[in-house]
Amino acid sequence: MRVSFEVNGRQLAADVWEGESLLYVLRERLGLWGSKNACEQGECGSCSVLLDGQLVCACLVLAAAADGSRVRTVEGMEADRVGRAVQEAMVEAGGVQCGFCTPGFVVSIADLLSKDPHPGVLAVREALAGNICRCTGYVRIFEAVQKAASRL
Amino acid sequence: MEVSSPRTLAEALDEMGAQPATVPLAGGTDLMVAINFGRERPERVMALRRVEELHELTVNRRVRCGAGVTYTRLLEAVRDPAMVQAARTVGSPQIRNAGTLGGNLGTCSPAGDTLPVLAALDAEVVVRSAAGAERRLNLGEWMRGPKKSARRPEELVVAAEWDPAGSSQAFLKAGTRNAMVIAVANLALVVDRVRRRVGLAMGSVGPTILRAQAAEDFARGLFEEAGWERPHRPSPAAAERFGALCAEAAAPIDDVRGTAAYRRHVVAVMARRALARTAAAV
Ligand SMILES: Cc1cc2nc3c(=O)[nH]c(=O)nc-3n(C[C@H](O)[C@H](O)[C@H](O)COP(=O)(O)OP(=O)(O)OC[C@H]3O[C@@H](n4cnc5c(N)ncnc54)[C@H](O)[C@@H]3O)c2cc1C
Numbered sequence: 334m335r336v337s338f339e340v341n342g343r344q345l346a347a348d349v350w351e352g353e354s355l356l357y358v359l360r361e362r363l364g365l366w367g368s369k370n371a372c373e374q375g376e377c378g379s380c381s382v383l384l385d386g387q388l389v390c391a392c393l394v395l396a397a398a399a400d401g402s403r404v405r406t407v408e409g410m411e412a413d414r415v416g417r418a419v420q421e422a423m424v425e426a427g428g429v430q431c432g433f434c435t436p437g438f439v440v441s442i443a444d445l446l447s448k449d450p451h452p453g454v455l456a457v458r459e460a461l462a463g464n465i466c467r468c469t470g471y472v473r474i475f476e477a478v479q480k481a482a483s484r485l
Numbered sequence: 486m487e488v489s490s491p492r493t494l495a496e497a498l499d500e501m502g503a504q505p506a507t508v509p510l511a512g513g514t515d516l517m518v519a520i521n522f523g524r525e526r527p528e529r530v531m532a533l534r535r536v537e538e539l540h541e542l543t544v545n546r547r548v549r550c551g552a553g554v555t556y557t558r559l560l561e562a563v564r565d566p567a568m569v570q571a572a573r574t575v576g577s578p579q580i581r582n583a584g585t586l587g588g589n590l591g592t593c594s595p596a597g598d599t600l601p602v603l604a605a606l607d608a609e610v611v612v613r614s615a616a617g618a619e620r621r622l623n624l625g626e627w628m629r630g631p632k633k634s635a636r637r638p639e640e641l642v643v644a645a646e647w648d649p650a651g652s653s654q655a656f657l658k659a660g661t662r663n664a665m666v667i668a669v670a671n672l673a674l675v676v677d678r679v680r681r682r683v684g685l686a687m688g689s690v691g692p693t694i695l696r697a698q699a700a701e702d703f704a705r706g707l708f709e710e711a712g713w714e715r716p717h718r719p720s721p722a723a724a725e726r727f728g729a730l731c732a733e734a735a736a737p738i739d740d741v742r743g744t745a746a747y748r749r750h751v752v753a754v755m756a757r758r759a760l761a762r763t764a765a766a767v
Pocket residue numbers: 374375376508509510511512513514515516517518533552553574575576577580583584585586587588589590591592596597598599636640641642643665666667668
């Protein structure tokens with residue numbers, strides 16, 4: 334079947350098999366490789382996107398059911414102030430090592446800061462509980478959140 | 486695989502009636518995992534995302550929470566502390582933004598975090614089909630076994646309903662870490678000081694959600710003695726007894742997440758804490 338979404342402000346369409354996840358469609362049908370595929374079971378958060386403004390795991394969204402929705406992926410983050418601040422802070426704070434988890438973290442952190450521009454330590458931990466990083470030990474990622482927040 | 490996206494409940498129910506093998510899809514946080522891993526290949530999926538009626542949530546004299554209400558919305562709108570605490574422990578923000586109460590009821594896992602709360606609140610599961618009238622089941626009637634509900638193929642869960650029970654409520658969950666964890670055991674205690682009733686239910690310690698009736702009776706005695714309208718501090722002996730009654734009502738097994746012995750132990754610990762918290766809150 335044919336599905337269409339507004340992805341990062343652009344209207345995109347693709348032919349998909351009905352059982353495909355939004356993550357699969359973004360990566361394999363639309364060439365948007367920013368969202369990563371690691372677990373396909375909602376555990377790692379590396380596929381985090383905003384679907385109609387809600388932070389979700391793209392691997393758990395049935396693309397056919399999301400037809401007509403608005404999607405924002407990591408590729409669309411630099412389009413706004415919060416997204417850019419998060420990207421810059423991640424680089425500066427050293428929140429990126431292998432980088433596999435980074436797109437998911439950038440989207441989750443941007444979502445957090447757009448709702449709560451100055452989150453406390455516990456709020457940050459709770460908000461990022463759905464994103465796993467195997468490299469950094471999280472400390473520098475948390476620093477990046479504070480750095481980005483201080484600039485907003 | 487065929488996918489439909491009805492816009493109204495009537496449309497959705499008609500479709501369920503015409504094609505009873507249809508698998509409903511809400512937030513996808515259970516079903517999509519099964520599809521991604523090839524464990525399920527339903528021939529027909531009906532996405533409920535756009536069915537407005539299922540997103541309705543009212544919290545007046547009686548709470549009515551549509552099946553399509555996500556944990557994130559539950560957390561913001563519902564006042565019953567046990568339900569709020571349960572919703573807050575589910576997964577992560579991503580999972581809470583997608584996962585729904587109806588999906589928790591649909592999956593009907595003994596570890597489902599809202600299920601003991603619904604049982605302790607004496608909530609009703611409201612199910613409907615195009616042909617039949619609405620059915621209302623309590624959680625014990627709804628849950629027939631691990632991942633087995635009383636849903637008939639043509640039915641949809643439309644909502645859960647309960648009477649708000651005040652602030653003397655607690656939900657506790659034991660797991661291997663604080664977030665993103667399936668309960669090794671969970672427990673809900675609801676003390677309705679106005680209606681003078683006590684509900685205690687436990688999950689992940691048996692094939693279904695278990696009520697601990699002896700513990701409920703015992704706690705009712707404690708609140709009777711201390712005065713329903715007053716906060717109190719249960720004696721260590723009373724707390725001990727309450728915990729033991731809950732542990733006795735549990736029917737746990739050993740599995741990958743924990744041993745039966747640990748589950749019994751942790752149920753008693755959680756029960757004591759729940760009692761202390763509810764007794765202190767008015
Ligand atoms: C990473 C992760 C963490 C999780 N953590 C927790 C947790 O901490 N606690 C917990 O309890 N659960 C947890 N879950 C499981 C899941 O999120 C919950 O069970 C959730 O409530 C499912 O809701 P959903 O809307 O996503 O359901 P879906 O996956 O869409 O559906 C689940 C089942 O319910 C049926 N269904 C859905 N809506 C209806 C309806 N209206 N009528 C009839 N049947 C219906 C579907 O057919 C399907 O069988 C977790 C899942 C993941 C992936």
